[in-house]
Amino acid sequence: MKMRPHTRRADHGGRPQRLAATVAPASVEVTPRFLRIGDGYAATLVVTGYPAEVGPAWLEPLLSWPGRLDLALHIDPLPAPIAAARLRNQRARFESSRRADGERGKLADPMVEAAADDAADLADRLARGAAKLFRVGLYLTVHARTEDELLEACAQVKAAAASTLIEVQPATWRHLAGWTTTLPLATDSLQMRRTMDTAALAAAFPLASADLPAPLPGDPPADGGVLYGINPDSQGIVWWNRWAQENHNSVVLARSGAGKSYFVKLEILRSLYQRVQVAVIDPEDEYLRLADAVGGTVVRLGAAGVKINPLDLPAGDTRPDLLTRRGLFLHTLTAVLLGQQPPPAERAALDRAILAVYRQAGITADPATHHRPAPLLRDLADCLHADADPAAGQLAARLTPWVHGSFSQLFDGPSTSRPDGHLVVWSLRHLPDELRGVGTLLALDAIWRQVDAPSRPAARRLVVVDEAWLLMRDGEGARFLARMAKAARKRHAGLAVITQDVADILGTDLGQAVVANAATQVLLKQAPQAIDAVGDAFGLTAGERRLLLAARVGTGLLISGTNRTSFEAIASQAEHQLCTTRPSDLADFENEEEL
Incomplete structure (x- = not known):
């Protein structure tokens, strides 16, 4: 049986007739098993059996089905x-x-x-x-392009319903009535109802969604943010604003090759469009092409002639406790250099030497003296040698490799770089493995001095620490990172921690503190050996764990409080050229440039 859409003749200019001709399908063909609506097919399934008990969002398996599915819930109070x-x-x-x-x-x-x-x-x-009691009717209309696809889609919907003990039956010979029932007409033409109480009905609301929640009615519209990607479940846009969350920190956990650096580079590039100042700790020179493209600054620690003086004072900082805070950082740096916290006697000698070396350089608590050249690490070692305390001499001997030995090239001169600009990349590629943790700490200290400077304007700053496990394996370095995670929000800054070694983050109290202080949490593909630890730490469901184990490159979960959604990072061709590190892609780009 074929039907033509019926339209009422318009009384004034044919307006209802034109509206119906625009909205309604060209034709409707009714068969016992399906409808042919225009150039597509549809079939209605009726929910005839319900589980004995239901939990919150018990309709979620049907609502999250990836195909086109119209679900209608008709409610009449008794x-x-x-x-x-x-x-x-x-x-x-x-x-x-x-x-x-x-x-x-x-x-x-x-x-x-x-x-x-x-x-x-x-x-x-x-x-x-x-x-109270209600009469409830639940109906599903499945749409497909061909009859074969419709049969397969109906089978998939039945399987999804059966997973939650919901029984569905096709509306044979009544698909036209079923289709109109699932249209927004508030009309139940099937009248196949089931009595439910308030608790069972309330568990179906609010209807679960694969997308992030929209602002509630009356709330101001959201602005800002960057594109994270596409939701593969709903094909919706995943747009996220870290600066609108309770804190601005983020953590990205993934196995090697899962696309974590690619994703972070996309966020950096899109954040620069909004005048966010970015500083990156780059252990493997993955961010250099991005910095060159946007006119950023690159500081290559370990390269010939590049020096960092850890005793430098922040320019323009006139706070009276400046020397005290610098001394505390030197205690932290010494503990990282030695691989452990020095004993109390050596710490006392180090404190005396710090005060003495600044005094010899003519630098006191008076801000007028802070512009004078800062002493060097070897000057601090000389003060330790001059101290009559045996503990001071022992500490000076332990610092010899960093002052006069194999590791001294990074510290044996005044600082040679001025890391200013909208994007600053601290490259650690040229540092030996023994100096990677120290280089990360020095870079973070230089970044933090800019973030914490009182004379700086309140600009948004994003600090990216790639391969954070290099610093988390050192106790004092992990404490420095944890303090930074807690204090960044008050300086209008955000800390982005990226690592492939999940154990270094989740296996320690300091690592868990970094994760707990990150309002934005991104999980990409995980290794089977780490999925249990990740699942327990982030409260992942069994489906989310399977998603992370089988995720493609650049696909994962975005978690923020009670909000979570899956996403797939997408990039334009220009962004892809700047962010990819795949050798085949880089070779193709070089060949195109030569041509």
Whole structure:
């Protein structure tokens, strides 16, 4: 049977007729098993069986089905007298069945016993006004492009419903009525209802969604943020603003090759469009092409002639406790250099030497003296040698490799670089492995001095620490990073921690503190050996764990409080050329440039 859409003749200029001709399909073909609507196919499934108990968002498996599915929930409240009468009759039938079985000597039917107990509990709550009854109809209309695709889609929807003990049946010979029932017309043409109480019905609301929640009515519209990617479940846009969260920190955890640096470079590039100043700790020179393209500054620690003086004072900082705070950092640096916290006697000698070396350079608590050239690490070692305390001499001997030995080239002169600009990349590629942790700490200290400077304007600053495990494996370095994570928000800054070694982050109290102080958490593909630790730390469901184990490159989860969604990072061709590190892509780009 074929039908043409019926339109009412317009009284004034044919407006309703034109509207119907625009919105309605060209034709509707009705068959026993499906409808052919225009150039597509549709079939309606009716929910005929429900689980005995439901939990929150029990409709989520149907709502998150990736195809085109129209779900309609028709609700009619039952007046209290009618509800009480129906429930009383139902209880009478249950009681009659129980007595009949008892008189015949049969064992009690567990299904009847459970239903009778539930009915008694519902009657009690209904009498006290704690619950109400509703007539509920749940209908699903599945759409597809061809008849074969429609059959396959209906089978998938039935399987998704069966996973939560929901039974569905096709509306055979009534698909036209089913289709109109799932249209936004507030009309139930099928009238296949089920009685539900308030708790069961309330568990279906709010309807779960694979996308991030939109602002509530009355809230100001959200602005700012960057594009993270596409939601593969709903094909929606994942747009995220770290600066609108309770803190501005983020953590990115993924196995090697999962695309974590690619994703972070995309966020950096898109953040620069919004005048965010970015500083990056780059252990493997992955950010150099991006810095060259946007006119950033690159500081290559370990390269010939590049020096960092850890005793430098921040320019323009006139706070009276400046020397005290610098001395505390030198204690932290010494502990990282030695690989452990020095004993109390050596710490006391180090404190005396710090005060003495600045005094010899003519630098005191008076801000007028802070512009004078800062002493060097070897000057600090000389002060330790001059101290009569044996602990001072022992500490000076332990610092010899960093002052006069194999590791001294980074510290044996005044600082040669001025890391200023909208993007500053601290490259650690040229440092030996023994100096990677120290180089990361020095770079973070230089960045923090800019973030913490009181004379600086309140610009947004993003500090990216790639391969954070290099610093987390050192106790004092991990403490420095944890303090930075807690204090960054007050300086209008955000800390982005990236690592492939999940154990170094989640296996220590300091690492967990860094994660706990990150309002934005991104999980990409995980290794099977680490998925249990990640799942327990972030409260992942079984489905989310399977997603992370089988995720493609650049695909993962965005988690922020109770909000979580999957996303797939996307990039334009120009962004891809700047962010990729795949050798085949880089070779193709070089060949194109030569041509």
